[in-house]
Amino acid sequence: MSRRIRDDILVRIYAENEELLAFKPSIKSGLDQLKEELKTPQTSVLPPIQDDGGPDLAVWEGIMAPYAQSNWLDAPWLVTEFYFYRRIIQIFQYFRTSYDPFHHQKRLGLEGALELTKELVARAEEVHKAGDPETALHFAVFASLWGNKMDLSLWPSQSDGAAANKAQTFANVLEASSVNLLADDFSTVLAHLRGAGASGRVDIVVDNAGFELVTDLLLADALLLHKLASQVVFHLKGHPTFVSDAMEKDVRDTVHYLASHQVVAARDRWSSYLQTGQWDLRAHNYWAQPFPFWERPDEVTEDLSQSRLVFVKGDANYRRLLGDRDWPLSTPFADVASYFPSPVTALRTLKAELGCGMAEGEVERARREKPRDWMVTGTYGVVQFTDPDV
Numbered sequence: 001m002s003r004r005i006r007d008d009i010l011v012r013i014y015a016e017n018e019e020l021l022a023f024k025p026s027i028k029s030g031l032d033q034l035k036e037e038l039k040t041p042q043t044s045v046l047p048p049i050q051d052d053g054g055p056d057l058a059v060w061e062g063i064m065a066p067y068a069q070s071n072w073l074d075a076p077w078l079v080t081e082f083y084f085y086r087r088i089i090q091i092f093q094y095f096r097t098s099y100d101p102f103h104h105q106k107r108l109g110l111e112g113a114l115e116l117t118k119e120l121v122a123r124a125e126e127v128h129k130a131g132d133p134e135t136a137l138h139f140a141v142f143a144s145l146w147g148n149k150m151d152l153s154l155w156p157s158q159s160d161g162a163a164a165n166k167a168q169t170f171a172n173v174l175e176a177s178s179v180n181l182l183a184d185d186f187s188t189v190l191a192h193l194r195g196a197g198a199s200g201r202v203d204i205v206v207d208n209a210g211f212e213l214v215t216d217l218l219l220a221d222a223l224l225l226h227k228l229a230s231q232v233v234f235h236l237k238g239h240p241t242f243v244s245d246a247m248e249k250d251v252r253d254t255v256h257y258l259a260s261h262q263v264v265a266a267r268d269r270w271s272s273y274l275q276t277g278q279w280d281l282r283a284h285n286y287w288a289q290p291f292p293f294w295e296r297p298d299e300v301t302e303d304l305s306q307s308r309l310v311f312v313k314g315d316a317n318y319r320r321l322l323g324d325r326d327w328p329l330s331t332p333f334a335d336v337a338s339y340f341p342s343p344v345t346a347l348r349t350l351k352a353e354l355g356c357g358m359a360e361g362e363v364e365r366a367r368r369e370k371p372r373d374w375m376v377t378g379t380y381g382v383v384q385f386t387d388p389d390v
């Protein structure tokens with residue numbers, strides 16, 4: 001982990017913020033110090049987050065208190081990953097400047113996926129016109145699930161030349177989706193959304209900006225168009241983290257960018273959803289912290305409990321849903337996630353070695369097909385639902 005952060009993520013941070021670093025030596029030396037720590041992760045004790053004006057400082061003191069003497073390797077992986085990104089924004093003084101060191105990558109992710117996005121939105125429009133809510137939701141849920149395989153932490157943004165490959169890859173991914181599903185509660189999700197008191201509010205705990213975010217917007221669009229929700233609330237990171245994770249401004253930038261690049265749905269519908277509040281964007285620093293989801297500030301619990309269904313996107317959010325624990329893989333999802341304050345659906349491609357709710361036969365199949373890395377490449381996915389009240 002520390003090597004990937006140092007040799008990949010940190011290298012890109014230097015390169016993509018070169019202009020700023022040239023006249024801000026304090027930021028450069030902060031990055032240099034972090035790089036030094038990561039060269040000797042087994043002996044570098046994790047320094048506390050300093051007062052950088054962040055409203056989350058006391059929370060981070062609490063998070064890091066048990067690890068005051070820990071180094072990069074002996075503190076839990078999830079904690080050090082979130083901590084790394086919190087250190088980065090401390091170095092860049094995000095809370096004083098609003099400077100997003102990952103802006104460039106997020107932008108490349110969006111631009112590099114423009115052709116693919118147009119193709120996908122056009123397909124979604126055809127599906128909507130056909131008028132069948134089940135087909136429309138199916139298309140949108142699986143686009144949103146497999147959109148998570150495109151995240152920038154695994155797929156560095158590339159030039160336009162690679163866009164065709166991405167389009168092809170994504171087409172293949174969608175096609176292969178049913179084969180690569182290790183748990184599929186789609187029909188229960190649909191029944192729930194169509195159930196008593198249909199419509200109302202549906203939430204999405206968002207993961208990455210770029211192409212994945214576009215697929216989440218498609219999901220939110222489908223929910224409204226087919227009257228499966230009357231409002232969609234997006235939960236976004238309060239500050240830059242995990243490279244490409246989406247913040248409120250990334251959603252607005254994305255809709256604006258697509259609207260000005262002839263994506264008609266973005267121009268005609270998505271912009272007005274944002275204006276009317278049918279799409280409601282809510283940012284909280286909690287989403288950028290390593291707590292298991294059963295440890296929540298009261299206001300987050302209160303907020304989520306208003307929802308008819310919360311979609312939880314991506315691998316890092318899924319790890320938090322499971323408390324990053326090593327559950328037996330066949331443990332029913334309901335047994336793990338029944339603490340959630342509302343009905344919940346996880347849309348996750350597997351990128352970390354943990355999981356639940358997967359039948360033994362499916363796990364065996366995946367192990368046979370990709371013995372070395374079936375859990376970490378995003379090849380396999382799950383759609384898992386539970387309603388704690390049922």
Ligand SMILES: O=P(O)(O)OC[C@H]1O[C@](O)(CO)[C@@H](O)[C@@H]1O
Pocket residue numbers: 081148151153207208313314315316317319351352
């Ligand atoms: O964007 P996602 O789906 O949350 O994936 C991020 C994942 O990448 C990693 O940082 C490395 O694989 C995992 O720790 C994390 O779960």
